[in-house]
Amino acid sequence: MSMNIAILGVGLIGGSLALCFKGKPGITVVGYSPNEASTIKYVARGVVDKATTSLEEAVIDADVIFVCSPVGLLDNVLSELRALPLRRGCVITDVGSTKASVTRKARELAWEGIHFIGGHPMAGSERSGVEAASTLLFENAYYVLTPENDVDEEAYERLVQLLQYTRAHIIRLDPVEHDRVVGAISHLPHIVASALVNQVKKYNDDNDMYVHLAAGGFRDITRIASSDPVIWSDILLNNREVVLELLADWKHSVENWMETLEKEDGERIREAFKESGDFRSRMPERRKGVLHSLYDLHIEVPDTPGIIGKIATLLGNHQLNLSNLQIIESREDVPGVLRLSFRQEKDWEQSNELLTAMGYNVFV
Ligand SMILES: NC(=O)C1=CN([C@@H]2O[C@H](COP(=O)(O)OP(=O)(O)OC[C@H]3O[C@@H](n4cnc5c(N)ncnc54)[C@H](O)[C@@H]3O)[C@@H](O)[C@H]2O)C=CC1
Numbered sequence: 001m002s003m004n005i006a007i008l009g010v011g012l013i014g015g016s017l018a019l020c021f022k023g024k025p026g027i028t029v030v031g032y033s034p035n036e037a038s039t040i041k042y043v044a045r046g047v048v049d050k051a052t053t054s055l056e057e058a059v060i061d062a063d064v065i066f067v068c069s070p071v072g073l074l075d076n077v078l079s080e081l082r083a084l085p086l087r088r089g090c091v092i093t094d095v096g097s098t099k100a101s102v103t104r105k106a107r108e109l110a111w112e113g114i115h116f117i118g119g120h121p122m123a124g125s126e127r128s129g130v131e132a133a134s135t136l137l138f139e140n141a142y143y144v145l146t147p148e149n150d151v152d153e154e155a156y157e158r159l160v161q162l163l164q165y166t167r168a169h170i171i172r173l174d175p176v177e178h179d180r181v182v183g184a185i186s187h188l189p190h191i192v193a194s195a196l197v198n199q200v201k202k203y204n205d206d207n208d209m210y211v212h213l214a215a216g217g218f219r220d221i222t223r224i225a226s227s228d229p230v231i232w233s234d235i236l237l238n239n240r241e242v243v244l245e246l247l248a249d250w251k252h253s254v255e256n257w258m259e260t261l262e263k264e265d266g267e268r269i270r271e272a273f274k275e276s277g278d279f280r281s282r283m284p285e286r287r288k289g290v291l292h293s294l295y296d297l298h299i300e301v302p303d304t305p306g307i308i309g310k311i312a313t314l315l316g317n318h319q320l321n322l323s324n325l326q327i328i329e330s331r332e333d334v335p336g337v338l339r340l341s342f343r344q345e346k347d348w349e350q351s352n353e354l355l356t357a358m359g360y361n362v363f364v
């Protein structure tokens with residue numbers, strides 16, 4: 001059976017979805033971007049079968065439409081789609097990082113014969129644009145769908161089936177609950193990361209020792225401070241009520257820490273780290289997939305030519321099978337970080353031991 005997919009906004013997420021669907025049996029992927037410059041980029045990357053700057057042309061024959069624009073534009077795009085002649089039974093979904101407002105908007109539009117199902121792939125990166133798109137982006141990640149209670153279950157199932165090509169785990173959630181949970185595990189951390197980096201930047205203005213010594217833990221917890229400014233101002237403004245409540249809790253927690261230090265309360269510090277360590281160890285660090293398992297290791301490597309080949313050869317010589325190798329950080333002044341993925345736990349474990357024994361800084 002043939003299926004036409006329209007991707008509106010072919011950036012990091014839209015481009016990655018397009019790559020997951022393109023070339024699959026019976027599927028044709030059409031890309032749409034309102035501007036020529038971004039069209040040239042995604043056409044050059046070859047992520048779609050066809051590209052257009054006409055919204056009507058992109059969606060007129062579509063069976064499934066993915067709206068992949070920044071959150072602040074989602075309502076406008078839905079309104080534009082409402083005015084177009086779409087295929088009856090067409091499924092419209094989005095990938096925005098917030099779900100309550102877009103779901104409300106779709107309901108307001110009272111769309112006869114069209115099924116809107118909100119979506120949010122819980123995978124991505126601090127990078128943006130189609131240049132960073134990858135077929136592997138969603139593999140083993142969670143992909144949240146937020147249908148309303150009266151959704152057409154057959155349309156929902158069709159979308160779930162299509163999303164199997166992403167190799168993500170589908171989770172069904174209420175849109176308001178989604179925004180509360182994601183506010184805490186994604187939106188608040190992005191603010192904290194940005195605030196932390198900017199605090200250190202201020203100190204660094206008078207003493208550049210800060211930037212030289214910032215490594216290890218600081219780099220780990222601030223990677224997302226480099227996220228796209230437009231994408232993130234849209235997300236935070238959209239979910240501001242939830243985020244403001246979370247920031248009030250955060251403020252409370254900062255005050256608690258101040259009090260703990262003022263009172264020199266070592267017991268409370270130890271309790272805090274014990275509690276956070278215990279909870280963190282329950283988080284799914286190595287996510288297991290339905291199709292196969294993935295085990296990740298991260299290693300710091302010097303920025304020298306041939307280092308990737310050297311690591312791959314080293315593991316190969318010990319019969320340790322890599323399923324993927326990705327550079328996730330590469331800068332001239334600091335060591336790069338490689339992500340090594342394995343399908344087998346034993347390969348993951350032995351590689352961890354081998355690389356640690358060889359003096360590499362390995363973390364999971
Ligand atoms: N960056 C991430 O890691 C994740 C982002 N998201 C969500 O995915 C969406 C897209 O984010 P990214 O792919 O990271 O951003 P991106 O900046 O890489 O891509 C956004 C794309 O939207 C296009 N666009 C702009 N105006 C448009 C319009 N009126 N109609 C259609 N397309 C338009 C842009 O040309 C660009 O190609 C956002 O809603 C974001 O909240 C969801 C999960 C992860």
Ligand SMILES: O=C(O)C(=O)Cc1ccc(O)cc1
Binds near residue numbers: 126
């Ligand atoms: O880079 C990371 O770790 C992210 O947190 C990426 C991300 C950004 C936005 C989302 O809505 C979901 C995931």
